[in-house]
Amino acid sequence: MKADGILVCSQCYGTAHDLILENGKWSLLQCCYCNIGEWTDQRKPETKREGFRLKFGRHAGKTLAEVLSEPNGRQYLEWLAKTNEKLREIIRDHLAASQA
16 A cells, blocks of 8 residues: 655655555555655554544534435535534545545
C-alpha cells in the first residue's frame, strides 16, 4: 500500500514509501527509491481511519462515505464536525478528500 508523504527517508531523503507491515501503532515503511526500511508511528489519515463508523446518532453504524451519500449527509457531517471535537479532524479530512 502506498504511504507517500509520511516520512523523509534517512538515506536518500525521498518521500515515496510503501507500507510493508503494521504492528500495533507502528508501521514498517520501505523507501521506493533506495529500499531502506524504517519503522514509524506516523500514519496517513486514511490508514488510521479506514472503515471508521459512527457509534451514535441517527447514522450510527454507518461509515462517513455512507452518511455522505445520504440526502443532506454533507450538511450533517459539517454540523457534526462543528459540534464534536473528537470527530472534527476525521470528518474534515473525509470531506476534503471527497471534494478532490
